[in-house]
Amino acid sequence: MQNLTLLDGPKFQITIQRLCRQLIENHDDFTNSVLIGTQPRGIYLARRVAEELRKILPNKTILQGDMDVTFYRDDFRRGERQLVPNQTRIDFIIEGKKVILIDDVLWTGRTIRAAMDGMLYFGRPAKVELLVLVDRRYSRHLPVAADYVGIEVDSIASQKVVVSWKETDGEDKIILVSEK
């Protein structure tokens, strides 16, 4: 097991702030835009982004929800073990809104496909964009691309990219874990 730190400390915070500024460029004051984090790990990034946006736009309402994709996955009845569903919490109408889907790591693109499928059960969005903290390049199984990217990483399938958060893991950090 070998761990390589890709991002931590002040740079981590700067990356999140940059993503927020990029969002504001395209979404102005967020009157018609909503943030949706994917369970289980994307919700921490979505909450952090929402928190940061509220600091930058103190008088605006930033709507943020959590989406669990377990019921929409394409590997049901195919895996070895079953996934326990997490909570979906979307307390607003998606119909006609610009949705920013948020996940921590973009790898094969299958979670994002499932999230887009699940999202349609809450209404027809005007537009959907994707924000990720880490883009594992050249590893897609589906034609999915992110609109906002924190960092790009070149990795091989046996490696893992782990994002840890101050709130749950004690430290903001992105590490690349290799088997040996």
Place this chain on the structure above:
Amino acid sequence: MFDINHGENSQTMAELSTRHLLGIKDLNLSDIELIFETADEFKSVLNRPIKKVPSLRDVTIANIFFENSTRTRLSFELAEKRLSADVVNFAASSSSVSKGETLIDTVNNILAMKVDMVVMRHPYAGAGIFLSKHVKAQIVNAGDGAHEHPTQALLDAFSIRERYGDVAGKKVAIVGDILHSRVALSNILCLKQLGAEVMVCGPTTLIPKYIGALGVKVEHDLLSALNWCDVANMLRIQLERQDIKYFPSLREYSMLYGLNKQILDSLDKEITIMHPGPINRGVEITSDVADSKQSIILDQVENGVAIRMAVLYLLAGQAQ
């Protein structure tokens, strides 16, 4: 292989310890908790504008009912459709069973049409267990004679958990025809697993001998039972299963074991009233009690769909 391995803290994985749901007897505590956690999420799906998920879109389920049912059959069918499964329904009265076909032949013929799961109700105890040993499909018991009715017990316990936050430590009295009731046995097993205290109450003739061996209290006086409990689960008198007279008249039964507003108001606490249905109004429970705010009878029906979705989803998701 799959992109769930984002990190070391990826999504929790768990599955049921059993391939079929034949009875509560086969479930352990973590199975029941897994079903409840999954049902919580399905309940939220059922409260959305579009009450459907695509999970079981490549699964075909046959509902085989050798005995009459309204609630359970509808509830299973709705659960299956809301999981996007393909559903075929079969009622014994209108089938070749009346021409003398055996149970295994009937079911194997249905399975030859590529059915993955069978939901079965049968008048004989153990019919589901027998079937599970002879056919390849996964079996869900929707009631077998006076033996078990596992999804009913799960939805009853789930409703108690919803009302009180937890089942452990709650006192539940099951009142009525315990002898002929599959709901009673499944409820006792499920509630005991979850740490509740259980009492059965009814006339001596309708309480099975040695039921105390299951760890339940026995009471023959309705008022004492109601004073003891937090939740009273009122069962129907199963006249269709009674081959001899167990009590002099329904009127007398109703006088001694029927729950009415007067008795309910005489208690010094507010208890919760449950009933698995169908209700015989005026026999085991009066209309004003069944429709009172203490009654969670319709919540039980609502939770039934979520519980059945959870059970079917968890069974279908097991490695094939």
